[in-house]
Amino acid sequence: MQILRPINSNDFAAFKQIAIESGHGFTSLPVDNDLLQEKISRSERSFAKQLNKPFDEGYVFVLEDSETGEIMGTTAIEAAVGMQIPLYHYHLGKTVHHSRTLGVYNTVDILSMCNDYTGCSEICTLFLREPFRKGLAGRFLSRSRFVFMADHETRFAQTVIAEMRGVSDNNGRSPFWQWLQEHFFSIEFPQADHLVGLGDKVFISELMPKYPIYANLLSEQAQAVIGQVHEKTKPALKLLEKEGFEHRGYIDLFDAGPTVEAKLSNIRTVQHSVVAKVSIHSNISGQARAISNQGLTSFKATFTDKCSYDSTTKTLSIEPCVAQALGLETGDSVRTFTL
Structure with missing residues (x-):
């Protein structure tokens, strides 16, 4: 993993x-x-x-x-x-050199340090x-x-x-x-x-x-x-x-x-990820998802197809090996998205 x-x-x-x-x-x-x-x-x-x-x-x-x-x-x-x-x-912008008298109109790209x-x-x-x-x-x-x-x-x-x-x-x-x-x-x-x-x-x-x-x-x-x-x-x-x-x-x-x-x-x-509650079961399979334990110093994330997300209950079912790798228990909160 x-x-x-x-x-x-x-x-x-x-x-x-x-x-x-x-x-x-x-x-x-x-x-x-x-x-x-x-x-x-x-x-x-x-x-x-x-x-x-x-x-x-x-x-x-x-x-x-x-x-x-x-x-x-x-x-x-x-x-x-x-x-x-x-x-x-450098910011790439434009400047215009225009002379009505001479009938000249030139647009030039310029690089400005910022x-x-x-x-x-x-x-x-x-x-x-x-x-x-x-x-x-x-x-x-x-x-x-x-x-x-x-x-x-x-x-x-x-x-x-x-x-x-x-x-x-x-x-x-x-x-x-x-x-x-x-x-x-x-x-x-x-x-x-x-x-x-x-x-x-x-x-x-x-x-x-x-x-x-x-x-x-x-x-x-x-x-x-x-x-x-x-x-x-x-x-x-x-x-x-x-x-x-x-x-x-x-x-x-x-x-x-x-x-x-x-x-x-x-x-x-950010827009497509969801926060879900964890449910741990064996023999789970589904679409490959990335899963984060939402930690800070303890932050861990992985991706796996040994999971299944229920959008109605906002529950993510994962296998025990995934839970162990991320330090998760049943009821913990995760953020997840499809890869």
Whole structure:
């Protein structure tokens, strides 16, 4: 059985392996022992806090094979971004050059640096290891974050964003960054990407152009990747679009990958999930469902077809093995949705 749960200090080795496997451009998981350990510690502190509004908490989860103990993947939620370290984006807008005298009317795309998403919640660090990218695991890993947010709504902002990895090659070279590097920087994309992952963003405000950039002045290669995602990120983007996330013109400063957003209450999984009472029986089967025990520090979620939901009584019947895995007893409350 696959169990999603909060990360803990015993998961460090697996967490580092995931960071290594995630590759270039996965800013939130740099291969740095101190930073990865701090992410785990910060997550443990965040789960333990008593809160009624979000600030700077970070919640990290791991997906574990309960039979082998192997960590299959990870995902995370930032409660309120940009509260301690500024969060920068480019916003893709338009400006008009018009001369009635000359009969000229030109519309030009411009990129303006901004901090518009300060205070929003962010879903991030979604990574499923290669051997486990089959079946419902990826869909479950992505959507289960939303039931955790729904059950602990006061810990999160109403606007939820996701920064999608932009286009880069196997060596970590980004066409968008190459143009910026040529004109404003003297460091390679992997180094800049690593610095951002470490939380060192001072160089952004020091070296980034202070004024809007005319997009048509960029190289053709740089223009072509604005708002485009890395090949390996396309499945994750499709899942979020099905949840109701939209791209509103905000892109990453370095690789020009899109940032998508949605209102928490409008997210499909939040709207379609139901809270039900547990009934434990043997030999239960039905449609595959994700099930969360609605815990905080004790949070666990899984997906199984060894269950059956009665919408009339709002009762979820599950087999004893599922109840044991989630720490549930008859009469306990769960949140569930169909996969």
